[in-house]
Amino acid sequence: MSRRRVRPDELELWSQIARSAKPLPGSLKSRKLSPSEPTVPNSRPSKPVTENVSPFSMGAKAPDHTDTHYFPKTAADRLHAAPVNMDHKAYQRLKRGKLTPDARIDLHGMTLDRAHPALTRFIMGAHAKGHRLVLVITGKGAAPDPYDPAPRQRGVLRQQVPMWLQMAPLAAAVLQITPAHQRHGGAGAYYVYLRRAR
Template sequence: MSRRRLRPDELDLWQHVAKSADPLHKRPKPVERPEPTKPAFRQPEVKPQPLPAFDIGEMTPPHTQTHYFPKTTGQRLKAEPVRMDSKAFTRLKRGKLAPEARIDLHGMTLDQAHPALNRFIVTSHTRGMRLVLVITGKGAREDPYDPMPHRRGVLKRQVPMWMRQAPLSLMVLQVAEAHIRHGGAGAYYVYLRRER
């Protein structure tokens, strides 16, 4: 629908009608509000304190403190709580207690060593033995020309973990690194629970 322009006589009529009409929604006249007064209290201006002299990076720790060196297996075993009699543990650490049986895992792969260790611990436990010796060795020496450094002694790291897993965890009371006369860092004392 196109819009057409009003003729002058129609425009006069429309203005006459518009003057006589009352609007539907009357808007109230705006009320003049007084301007808000400023509070009498003024906060004092705080002058910023000058910064003390400093060097960039002076609070950072020395470079050597940021490195995380993982603990060795021997250090982790020393940090574990003592679950056996403390006097017997002291004698054990001094090499005064003689192991009742021993197993040598030298030259075995993980697949060979794990079932052999399980068999040995279960058999020793059923025979009523309390202290056995597990010889793992210290591991092969590192190759100085190897581009990727790796930790020595796969069996040395795995044996304590196997002792914490079922079924051995039910029989093993304490694992500790052996005294030098029984193999030192290349062997572990395994103190077994009493058979019930």
């Protein structure tokens, strides 16, 4: 392996460092390097060379607050953040439980593979009949186990039904989804406001 030659800028830097270093007692004075010498000497400078280092303090750029836990949004949180697509006055009456559903389906106790086709049939049938407001009952899910080492979301149907309603083919018939009022099931049910049938 051949050794490379020292560049002139490296020699200049080395000479600046060598001038600032003090030789050890009893050692020979440092000699000057010529450009023909193959390597830079291995001795280290006693003072580090710094070029315009701005002062700083540890942690100055760290954020003031960091979230150490990430809690996924529930279906109700996502629905509250969704835009209102229907008439605002009708939406307020809907949220207060003043509107009566035209039809209802109870998915409580069903498995996911039974509930999804049942919901699809119900929504498409209600839309074909010209219904505007239907109630979908999912149930709240089992009570959480306080001794469970891993926290789990309650109510699989309660989480899945809003996603199913926002996917094809149901999304073409659904105008608005919102959690039901307490008189119609509260957190265990959803109001589904349908588009006008054409």
